Amino acid sequence: MPDHKLIIYQLLPRLFGNKITTNKFYGSAEENGVGKLNDITDRALAEIKAMGFTHVWYTGVIEHATMTDHSAHGIKPDDPDVVKGRAGSPYAIKDYYDIATDLAVDVEFRISEFKELVGRTHKSGMKVIIDFVPNHVARTYASDVKPNGVRDFGEDDDNTVDFSPNNDFYYIPGQPFVVPGGYNPGGDDFKSPLKDGKFDECPAKATGNDVFSPAPGINDWFETVKLNYGVYYLDGKKSYFDHIPPLWHKMYHILTYWCKMGVDGFRCDMIEIVPVEFWAWLIPNIKANYPHVIFIGEAYDKDQYYNYIHNGGFNYLYDKVGLYDAIRRLTCNEPGASAWEINAVWNNHCKGIDHNMLRFMENHDEQRIASRFFAGDAMLAVPGMIVSATLATGPVMIYSGQEVGEPAAGACGFSGDDGRTTIFDYWGMPEHQKWMNNGAFDGKDLPLGQQQLRNFYGKLLNITKDNEALNSGSFYELMIANEHQQGFDTKLYMYLRYTVHQRVLVIVNFNREARAINIKLPVEILAQFDLSGEASFSDMLSGVTFSTTDIGDGIPVIVNGSSGLLLNL
Incomplete structure (x- = not known):
């Protein structure tokens, strides 16, 4: 366990460095712009560090499926019928060994650009966290930069059976995959020869949110394929762990690959739909060679917190269903909301593990505080942020744009007008762009109220970081x-x-x-x-x-x- 309090800044490079303000509905990368890894400069990192942050979580840096055609760089285009948003979801991984093409200035050297970002971050005095998405991959998954000797997912599968503990995927033998009806990828103006409502996958593979059907619904994670950790879901979740499934070794190799690049931690997606036995095997094996690496789990079942910490080996878990929910009700002045709900968090389901809980008021899945769907005023978050930062010794996290009151107004494309900053579309964050000031990162264009808000965050986080009691x-x-x-x-x-x-x-x-x-x-x-x-x-x-x-x-x-x-x- 780290001997200091982690203060984490989450940012999507695609959004963070984007200077273009067009924000056209379903706009392309050329129209709406896309931030690059190189936009996260020494100056940007110095400003992040000055706010008190110890870690940066670079969200969406691993290559994921996209509607943007990168075939000029030798990268096979993805079928838009199984991609969500023009930019694509960062959680539909296309190649675990590669960096998202959109994020590179020089595509040929995209991995080198990521290594340089890691180096800049370390030089600034902060550490690097990236996503690990273990439950599912993009339907178009195919690694074109995997190291010699690595076998791709599904490459050795027997797809004539629905399940084998030696398979990487689950199959629906004899039945082709069916794209959900009513899906209009990229909107009416997006044209592509691949946009035909079909996707060639036979036999169909099970979908990421545990849909074992060839025809997932439009609200399912239809763009993803579920990975097989040796659990047969159609037989009462029967486990086959008498020998380590091949997928486990592949995931270990992937994490080792990123650890060797200097990554200091992994935010692990939807850990509860992956068997805890896998985590109990993986995390100690990684830490045996990289003892400093931290594991943060996205978790929502409070009854399983102890299991994933004490048996699974996680350093930290999300405290969404506890502190976040309680503070949101109080911040929004909901009827019946009470500070005694905060007492219930540390005194009940987080009792004894409060130091393992990651606290936040925003992340990419949650609505912006300043949006009309949450508080409508970013300054109303002040008491909640004080509690989130100072209640315990566990980490606190801020989502890029939160510190300047980003409201996430308007529909973007695949992302509707729901108070969330899109992770699926090419987009610019207007309030963040005022602080960014075309790459100067000096906040020159921020109105006074937002300068005061950002100053509050910086003061709170630095006090929390430096004060021994806190x-x-x-x-x-x-x-x-x-x-x-x-x-x-x-x-x-x-x-x-x-x-x-x-x-x-x-x-x-x-x-x-x-x-x-x-x-x-x-x-x-x-x-x-x-x-x-x-x-x-x-x-x-x-x-x-x-x-x-x-x-x-x-x-x-x-x-x-x-x-x-x-x-x-």
Whole structure:
């Protein structure tokens, strides 16, 4: 386990470096632009580092299926009938050993450009995380740069049977794959000789979201093929692990390939639909040679958290169904939302593993805070971000554009107007582009309010990174000690983070209006830290000072609406 708090910046290079502002519905790479790996310059990385980040998660760098024709570079075009969006989904991997062609300035040297990005990131003082998508691949998967001796997925399969533990895929023998009806790839204006509503795949392979039919629906992951880890799903999920399935070794080789390039960690996609036995085998084997490499799992079943951490070997898991959901309800001022829901997170399903949980308020799957589907105002996230960053020693993550209030307005193509920044389409992020300022990365074009928002994120993250109590200290909740205090309500949340040397009192207010409350510290806390008499405390975020004539009687504070305090005790 790393000996410091991870502060992760997630960015899609395709979006991050894009300077073109056209944003045409279903626009091409030429029309809407596409960011390159080389756009993530030393200056850009220095600005990211200055905000307090320790790691960058480069999302969508491995080659995935796309509607863009790269045949001029010797790359076989993908059939658009099994591609989602003009750019394509980063989670429909076409070649696990290659870099997405769109991201390269010089396509012939695309892998070298990625290695150079890794080098720049390390030189800036940060580490590199990339995606590992273990459950499925693009229907057009075919590696053209795999190392000598590597056998491609399915190359040795017996496709006359629906299942064999030695096969890489699942099959529907004797039946061809059927493209879902009603799919119009690329929109009305997109023309391609391959756009005919058909895809040549016989026998059909099972679809990524466990659809064992030749005709998946339009809402299924029809662009992907499910990989076979030795589990027969049509026989009560019967496992065949008496010998290690060939796919396991192939995945080990793939991760080793990226580790050798200097990758420091993997965000692993949809880990719960891959058997935990695979993770229990894979992760220790990778760590035997690369002990520093971290594994972050996208997980949603809180009843399986312990299993994937203690048996599967993951360093960290998403805390989506716990803290994210609770904070979102509070941020949106939903009826019945209560800060006691935060108590339930650490006191129940995250009990004993709070340090293993990755906290966030945005990522590529979730709606933007500033969108009308979430809070509609990025500043309303302040109390939730304070809690997400400081509740525990586990990682906190920010999604590129979040720090400048990117609203994800409008439909993009395959991505509708749903409050999410598209991962399927060529697109520019308007508010992020103001900060990017045509590659200067100086925020010159940001309005004052967004500059203040970005400054809040930078101050919060740096305090969290540098303060011993916040990055590695213990936790003591103060809700019970204060629930009968005048001014208390269930939209306030308060706790102490502490070590022998440092103490930080965290108070957040999810109400839209200010609240005044006298914060009481329990007798055992006063005694443990020898606190008594008159005292003054400064808020590390604003510099505002609060004083008390006798700390034993409490600390009177005023917390602005949708805000919070980090008081040095």
